[in-house]
Amino acid sequence: MNTPHLRFTDIDPSIEERVDTLLKQMTLEEKVGQLVQINLGWREDTDDWVREGRVGSILSLTDTQEINRLQRIAVEESRLGIPLLIGNDVIHGYRTVFPIPLAESCTWEPALLERASRVAADEAAASGTDWIFAPMVDICRDPRWGRIAEGAGEDPFLGSAMAQARIRGFQAADLTSERRIVACPKHYVAYGAAEAGKDYNTVDISERTLRDVYLPPFKAAFDAGAGTVMSAFNELNGIPASANAFTLRTILREEWGFPGVVLSDFDAIGELIHHGFAEDHKTATRKSILAGVDVDMMGNAFPFHLAALVREGQTPENLVEHAVRRVLRLKFMLGLFEAPYTDESLADQITLTGENRALALEVCRKSMVLLKNEGKILPLSNSIETLAVIGPLADNHHEPLGCWTLQGRDEDVESVLDGLQAVLPENITLLHVPGCEIEGGDVDFDRAVSAALAADVVVMVLGESLMMSGEAHSRAHLDLPGRQQELLEAVVATGKPVVAVLMAGRPLAIPWMAEHVAAMLMAWHGGIRTGRAVADLLFGNAVPSGKLTASFPRSEGQIPVYYAHKSTGRPIDIRGIIQFDRAHKSQYLDESSDPLFPFGFGLSYTTFAYSDLAVETPEIGLDDTLVVSAKITNTGERTGDEIVQCYVRDLCGSVTRPVKELKGFKKVTLTPGESQIVHFEIPARTLGFHGLTMDYVVEPGEFWVWIGANAREGLKGAFTVIA
Numbered sequence: 001m002n003t004p005h006l007r008f009t010d011i012d013p014s015i016e017e018r019v020d021t022l023l024k025q026m027t028l029e030e031k032v033g034q035l036v037q038i039n040l041g042w043r044e045d046t047d048d049w050v051r052e053g054r055v056g057s058i059l060s061l062t063d064t065q066e067i068n069r070l071q072r073i074a075v076e077e078s079r080l081g082i083p084l085l086i087g088n089d090v091i092h093g094y095r096t097v098f099p100i101p102l103a104e105s106c107t108w109e110p111a112l113l114e115r116a117s118r119v120a121a122d123e124a125a126a127s128g129t130d131w132i133f134a135p136m137v138d139i140c141r142d143p144r145w146g147r148i149a150e151g152a153g154e155d156p157f158l159g160s161a162m163a164q165a166r167i168r169g170f171q172a173a174d175l176t177s178e179r180r181i182v183a184c185p186k187h188y189v190a191y192g193a194a195e196a197g198k199d200y201n202t203v204d205i206s207e208r209t210l211r212d213v214y215l216p217p218f219k220a221a222f223d224a225g226a227g228t229v230m231s232a233f234n235e236l237n238g239i240p241a242s243a244n245a246f247t248l249r250t251i252l253r254e255e256w257g258f259p260g261v262v263l264s265d266f267d268a269i270g271e272l273i274h275h276g277f278a279e280d281h282k283t284a285t286r287k288s289i290l291a292g293v294d295v296d297m298m299g300n301a302f303p304f305h306l307a308a309l310v311r312e313g314q315t316p317e318n319l320v321e322h323a324v325r326r327v328l329r330l331k332f333m334l335g336l337f338e339a340p341y342t343d344e345s346l347a348d349q350i351t352l353t354g355e356n357r358a359l360a361l362e363v364c365r366k367s368m369v370l371l372k373n374e375g376k377i378l379p380l381s382n383s384i385e386t387l388a389v390i391g392p393l394a395d396n397h398h399e400p401l402g403c404w405t406l407q408g409r410d411e412d413v414e415s416v417l418d419g420l421q422a423v424l425p426e427n428i429t430l431l432h433v434p435g436c437e438i439e440g441g442d443v444d445f446d447r448a449v450s451a452a453l454a455a456d457v458v459v460m461v462l463g464e465s466l467m468m469s470g471e472a473h474s475r476a477h478l479d480l481p482g483r484q485q486e487l488l489e490a491v492v493a494t495g496k497p498v499v500a501v502l503m504a505g506r507p508l509a510i511p512w513m514a515e516h517v518a519a520m521l522m523a524w525h526g527g528i529r530t531g532r533a534v535a536d537l538l539f540g541n542a543v544p545s546g547k548l549t550a551s552f553p554r555s556e557g558q559i560p561v562y563y564a565h566k567s568t569g570r571p572i573d574i575r576g577i578i579q580f581d582r583a584h585k586s587q588y589l590d591e592s593s594d595p596l597f598p599f600g601f602g603l604s605y606t607t608f609a610y611s612d613l614a615v616e617t618p619e620i621g622l623d624d625t626l627v628v629s630a631k632i633t634n635t636g637e638r639t640g641d642e643i644v645q646c647y648v649r650d651l652c653g654s655v656t657r658p659v660k661e662l663k664g665f666k667k668v669t670l671t672p673g674e675s676q677i678v679h680f681e682i683p684a685r686t687l688g689f690h691g692l693t694m695d696y697v698v699e700p701g702e703f704w705v706w707i708g709a710n711a712r713e714g715l716k717g718a719f720t721v722i723a
């Protein structure tokens with residue numbers, strides 16, 4: 001689906017004229033004001049600041065009446081009547097909370113995410129939001145980083161597709177009224193490469209990795225018309241991202257021609273002092289505006305120093321004017337001058353509607369990943385007599401919301417128990433025991449074990465609280481928190497078949513569970529419809545189809561473990577040089593090199609066979625398109641969706657290339673026995689990388705190609721790119 005959406009990257013000359021006229025009337029202080037974003041609690045004299053034109057935008061404000069009140073001051077009481085922008089974090093839904101973005105990406109269905117983003121933006125817009133601080137498009141290969149929950153996982157190709165879908169969805173909101181919404185891909189850039197997965201930590205990566213892995217989703221977002229971008233907290237190779245002229249000016253403005261607004265992350269300018277990159281706020285202000293930041297989120301620096309810097313000749317006024325021009329252009333494009341106020345009756349009419357809740361359920365079901373299903377224990381049979389539901393997350397109405405939900409309410413959430421009660425056949429008796437708390441606290445293993453012993457099947461709902469992922473919530477240990485592992489072991493020891501439903505904001509390292517339970521369903525933090533989606537999947541009212549977008553490690557020591565790694569000179573799959581007692585290869589003494597579950601992995605209630613790989617273009621020129629196909633057959637007994645993936649490997653280059661790179665994916669629905677030939681058309685121009693001179697190059701030579709069900713398996717062929 002391609003909804004009509006506004007491309008904020010297209011410049012309209014009539015708007016430029018209006019911007020010119022306004023700019024000419026502005027004092028230096030009023031210009032600086034447009035570059036200041038504050039949050040409401042920050043200053044007691046906010047009203048005065050708005051009245052004096054010292055604020056251009058407000059963040060984290062969702063009360064429509066208050067938004068309108070402040071807007072009235074800006075429009076009716078300030079000298080030039082320039083409306084305010086209202087920016088909010090709408091990360092996975094507004095009041096209709098969808099699964100966390102990492103889960104949403106496991107649908108591998110950009111068109112679905114486009115619809116979900118549209119719903120989120122419509123609900124946010126109805127409450128007065130103009131500016132959405134999303135999507136987070138940071139690639140992340142370290143599940144210790146709590147913010148992996150907010151992104152689309154480890155892969156730049158998939159991440160780019162998801163980024164574009166979200167931009168289209170967000171920026172399509174309210175197209176029928178005079179008002180629009182603008183999106184803000186973040187965090188520019190490489191924030192997800194924080195050392196050791198610790199939030200805000202140092203990022204030190206090569207320029208090539210930056211360009212090949214971390215930049216593409218941003219570029220994709222701008223190609224889809226994203227109108228703003230948020231500069232990150234982290235330093236990148238010694239220069240903080242919010243004062244980094246190389247990424248903000250050279251790449252963003254000069255190479256990509258991005259005309260939109262650059263907003264710093266919250267106090268990221270002030271934090272240049274802690275980075276040891278500026279002695280004081282004045283220097284921080286100068287360094288960040290010179291590097292290319294337009295707007296100071298939180299307003300700790302610009303409002304107090306920018307005008308003085310201009311007067312003292314330390315910052316050219318035209319730099320400030322360019323930034324103001326971008327902000328004013330955005331305000332005109334959003335329709336704020338024509339329609340500054342929000343209809344206070346609108347939100348109730350369009351929020352949390354049946355349609356929105358139904359879409360949330362669809363996304364939720366499709367985001368869950370079936371990781372194991374031994375003996376086809378799932379779907380659960382309707383003829384079981386007693387079902388025990390055990391675990392601290394089984395009847396929880398809060399944690400499924402996931403991190404970052406401004407408007408999410410516990411009362412909207414269906415717990416797993418609610419969901420099961422809604423779908424359970426009458427003949428099945430349900431026993432529920434929490435067994436323990438999520439982290440620490442009381443345990444009740446005896447009752448849990450008794451319930452398990454009395455049941456035919458046990459469903460255990462285990463995992464993380466919502467506060468264990470997200471910003472500033474990194475973990476060094478990725479096992480089950482608290483005493484949940486003990487609870488799991490006690491219940492498994494009963495010998496009853498155990499189905500684990502796992503809720504978390506990240507991949508977990510759970511090899512014991514993977515070995516000992518009969519089935520595992522990764523439910524993530526699925527938002528308000530979590531319970532119903534889990535119940536539908538457990539009882540087969542829906543067939544699992546999600547596939548992982550981030551590898552699950554076996555242990556923390558493997559991290560980073562991701563499919564698109566390099567070969568090394570001593571890869572694990574060669575015989576290797578034997579020295580001392582063993583082959584000297586790139587491997588661990590005490591751990592496998594394989595992830596527990598690879599990127600792209602996910603099971604179904606049916607099975608799919610891959611056959612008849614055909615490389616239809618064994619030789620392609622640089623302007624040609626690789627055409628490759630395979631036959632996918634539903635060999636099971638249920639209709640199901642299969643996410644078919646296409647990977648390539650450039651065997652030899654002027655710089656080394658990953659062992660596999662995703663270049664295409666398609667979701668097909670097949671009835672039992674049905675086959676479909678799935679084609680991939682991959683332009684040779686997309687097979688490149690940043691070469692020796694750091695230019696993007698596609699190098700002639702031999703490639704392998706796979707069509708498969710995940711990054712670990714697939715039918716393999718070969719093709720050649722010729723000059």
Ligand code: NOJ
Nearest residue numbers: 059089133186265266471
């Ligand atoms: C800090 C976070 O890093 C960013 O993602 C968010 O948009 C801002 N705070 C505003 O809440």
